[in-house]
Amino acid sequence: MALHALQQDAAVRVVGLLTTVTEGYERISMHGVRRELLARQADALGLPLHEVRIPPQCVNPVYEARMQEALHVYYEQGVRRVAFGDIFLEELRSYRERNLALMEMQAVFPLWKRDTRLLAREFLDKGFRAVAVCVDGKVLDRSFAGRPLDAAFFGDLPPHADPCGENGEFHTFVFDGPNFRSPIAFHTGEVVERESFYFCDLLPEKKGERP
Numbered sequence: 001m002a003l004h005a006l007q008q009d010a011a012v013r014v015v016g017l018l019t020t021v022t023e024g025y026e027r028i029s030m031h032g033v034r035r036e037l038l039a040r041q042a043d044a045l046g047l048p049l050h051e052v053r054i055p056p057q058c059v060n061p062v063y064e065a066r067m068q069e070a071l072h073v074y075y076e077q078g079v080r081r082v083a084f085g086d087i088f089l090e091e092l093r094s095y096r097e098r099n100l101a102l103m104e105m106q107a108v109f110p111l112w113k114r115d116t117r118l119l120a121r122e123f124l125d126k127g128f129r130a131v132a133v134c135v136d137g138k139v140l141d142r143s144f145a146g147r148p149l150d151a152a153f154f155g156d157l158p159p160h161a162d163p164c165g166e167n168g169e170f171h172t173f174v175f176d177g178p179n180f181r182s183p184i185a186f187h188t189g190e191v192v193e194r195e196s197f198y199f200c201d202l203l204p205e206k207k208g209e210r211p
Contacts (some may be wrong), residue, residue, distance in 0.1 A: 001123060002085035003045070004179045005110035015079060016048040018070060020063075023053050031133050031171045032199040037186060040204065041173075044180045050074075064099055071103055083108040087116060087166045120154050120163035128177035131188070132170045135198045139169045146188045146200035173202060 006012045019038060020029040027034055035051070042049035052070045054063055071082065082100060086092055086109055096107045111119065123130075130149040135142065139161055147153050149172060154163055161169045176183035189201035 001119065001126075001128065002083060002110045004126070004128075004177065006083055006108075007179055014047060014083075015074065015077070016050055017042050017045070018050050018052060018082070020054050020067075021051045022058075023055050025056065029054060029058070031173065033133055033173050033202060034204065036204045037173065037184065037202055040184050041175070044182055044184055046181060067099070068103060071100075071105065075103060075105065080104070081106045081108050083110060085109075085111060087111050087114060087119070087164060089166065116162050116164040116166060123149065124151065124154075126178055128174060129183065130172040130174040131200070131202065133173045133200050133202060134171040135200075136169050137193065137196045137198055139167075142191065142193070142198045144170060145191045145198040 003014065003017075006014055021027065021035060021038070022029045025032075028038055038051075039049060050070055050073070052066050054066055074082075082096075082105055084093075084096060084107060086096070093107070093109060093112075100107050128149075132144050132147050132149065132153070135145045140158070144153070144156075157163060157169075161167075165171065175186065185205035186202045187205060189203045191198055191200045193199075
């Protein structure tokens with residue numbers, strides 16, 4: 001939704017997508033989504049993808065060094081702004097702004113301070129489609145892992161869970177929406193538990209394959 005909001009602004013030109021991938025696992029960090037699906041997502045959005053590779057259990061100094069290395073590539077191309085989908089976590093926003101300031105770059109937050117209940121409703125109304133790939137077992141039941149983000153999903157969330165998962169209650173893989181050329185085909189695999197988090201594996205579908 002943050003990307004879509006930027007794409008509606010005539011004064012903004014999005015030049016690429018930046019995502020961290022965990023070395024060895026070959027999956028998106030924290031989300032657990034396979035690199036193949038990440039590549040298909042970027043292709044469906046029609047944007048170049050830059051993978052920032054980080055080690056498992058990555059500590060902040062290593063993360064910051066590798067992000068800086070990746071962003072330097074764009075700085076050399078004249079890019080000075082980096083957008084994030086954060087909504088209301090002040091400490092995280094300050095962290096991003098401090099790190100970018102060291103590179104003379106600026107952070108942009110297209111969804112900042114939006115009402116997350118309204119954002120969840122807008123997500124559905126605009127035709128975005130996603131699946132919950134990672135669930136915090138301390139907040140949500142295992143059954144939420146692998147569920148599509150539909151009206152029933154949002155209706156079943158407990159009152160203490162943010163509708164957009166802003167506190168880390170859940171992470172998602174968006175596979176279709178108004179800025180997608182076509183939906184991404186996949187089917188859900190097994191759900192595994194790691195350190196109180198439940199991960200639902202997503203398996204890319206081959207051409208002609210049916211779920």
